[in-house]
Amino acid sequence: MLFACKATLISPVSFEEFSVRKDHCIVVRDGIIETVAAKLPEEYKDIPVRDYGDALLIPAFSDLHIHAPQYVQRGVGMDKLLFDWLNDYTFPQEAGFRDITYARAVYPQLIRDMLKHGTFHAAFFTTIHYDACDLFYRMLGESGMYAYTGKINMDSNSPDYYVEDPEESIAETERFLAEHDGLYGEHVRSILIPRFAPTCSEKLLKGLGELAGKYDVGVHTHVVESKAEAAWSRELFPQYASDSDIYEQCGLLQGKGPKIFAHVIFPTKDDERVLKKYNCVSVHCPISTNNITAGIMAVKKMQNEGFRIALGSDVGGGHRFGIYDVMANAVQSSKLRAFYLDDDSRLSLANTFYLATAAGGNVFAENIGKLEKGYRFNALVLDGLQDEGHELTPVETLERFCYCGDDRNITARYLDGKEIDPEEIYTRLKRL
Ligand SMILES: [Zn+2]
Structure with a gap:
């Protein structure tokens, strides 16, 4: 045509x-x-x-970090902090996706709204449930969107109604990768999604690391999302040098696919070493990190130092779908950061437009x-x-x-x- x-x-x-x-x-x-x-x-x-x-x-636009199942809880529980918000709202709600009819009702609305708001390329978190993740994958394929998705893994520090056995989690993930490989060409591709280090055992992470090498897939997770999360991670994995080092040493960064790290608000020197070595994408989700009082990413500093950055809505931690809303909030948040730190953190419209389009699109294809x-x-x-x-x-x-x-x-x-x-x-x- x-x-x-x-x-x-x-x-x-x-x-x-x-x-x-x-x-x-x-x-x-x-x-x-x-x-x-x-x-x-x-x-x-x-x-x-x-x-x-x-x-x-x-x-x-490209949204490099969004939780598909949290569509229905957007704008709810926004006066909580991260761990209360997870336990009171998110985990009980996400557990509902064990019922495929729930997934069938929720996911078409999410995809419709993303397309409406101009997001055609996205990296999704899902839930632990194979059937719901499979249905979502096929819906994305049918929609024509460009996407990275898969099945979430979590076997530790999670409620007993929403947790996996590590061996079963690894086996189900391998089945997911094998059954979805190449189904929609370069439009929808699989990625590993360990929720975040504290909800995964070392055994689970190492098993996923083997799959990263065997299937050459990337990984999408949360890294130094907040000071509390990073401290908990260090406590649970004392033998590792940083949040990012856990993923490196467990083998999760060895595949060819993208390494997408949401938030990266307080990276240590060792996190920065890993980010550079694997050209990881640090995803700035300012609406969400304001809602959960996690902090404001040092976007300009990281960009100037050669780190790869893109934007994310992080719905439902974030309450707006439009990446254009995220652009505006990234500028606002950067001004607050600059005000409190008295530095040159302030972002321009051009800065955020680049992150929302060229930088984010490049994760999906060189010509997006x-x-x-x-x-x-x-x-x-x-x-x-x-x-x-x-x-x-x-x-x-x-x-x-x-x-x-x-x-x-x-x-x-x-x-x-x-x-x-x-x-x-x-x-x-x-x-x-
Ligand atoms: Zn998130």
């Missing part, structure tokens, strides 16, 4: 900079951007052109996250953000979307070059 879109394009260039191209054309062939030009080149004069006028066209030749046309049209009698520049319009907009301002969504309708996808997912 060959067509063109005309709009004002905003695309990330680097952590510091984005490009703004007013009234430009973007030519898409079979889902890939073929040309970006101020005027439609002569050779394309007969192809259909979708003219979006003054609207913005931006790359779709920009509106440039050779990139996949995964893009959003933004409209309805201007006032009467006062004109915003394109960058101001993007900023207004992040601070004041919502899914109603996303007036068209292109995934692999096809315009998608989240409600239609929801209807299809309900039938799976």
Whole structure:
């Protein structure tokens, strides 16, 4: 399929900079951007052109850390701290996914809402239940999203109604990897998901480490999420040098897949050694870490020191799906950090836009996250953000979307070059 879109394009260039191209054309062939030009080149004069006028066209967002089963508890229990929130709300709720009919009701809504809010690429946490995780995997495949998902592992320090036997957990995870390998090509891929070090025994982690090597998969977990979590981890695993070292020594970082570490708020020197060595993605989830009072990641410092960073909603610790909301909150949180530490932590809109699009997209494929030749046309049209009698520049319009907009301002969504309708996808997912 060959067509063109005309709009004002905003695309990330680097952590510091984005490009703004007013009234430009973007030519898409079979889902890939073929040309970006101020005027439609002569050779394309007969192809259909979708003219979006003054609207913005931006790359779709990537969410590198979201808990799929916590969809139904978003915005609930937000006055608790992490461990109370887990025990009072999260664990009892997640345990409900042992019933496949619950998963069948919840997951289509989650996927629909993510697509509505412009997130087309995501790394998911799930639950320990094989059947619900399998159903979710197939729903993601059907939706066309790009995703990393799998089955959670937890065999320690968890309530007795929501805990696994380590040998069974390893066996079920291996079965999951074997049965899902290659089902949806590069769209949906498996990843290991040990919940976090305190909820996993060394035996379980070492078993998962063997699977990382055997199946060449990556890992997605929480690392130095809060001072309390990191201290507990050190107490339970005194023979390891850091939170990250546990995953390295247990073999979990040996596969080719991405190593996605949520939060990384207080990395030690040894954590930093591991992050660099394996090019791990540290996921900044400011809405969530504000809710659980975990702290504010040193995003700018880590970025400047060459660490790889992306953004995450961390729903339900976070209460907003839109990565554009996370961008706004990342700027707000960085200003608070700068205020209290009297340093240069402050992030710009360009900084957070880069993390939300190019940096996050790159975890899924090298050509995701920009509106440039050779990139996949995964893009959003933004409209309805201007006032009467006062004109915003394109960058101001993007900023207004992040601070004041919502899914109603996303007036068209292109995934692999096809315009998608989240409600239609929801209807299809309900039938799976
Ligand atoms: Zn999380």
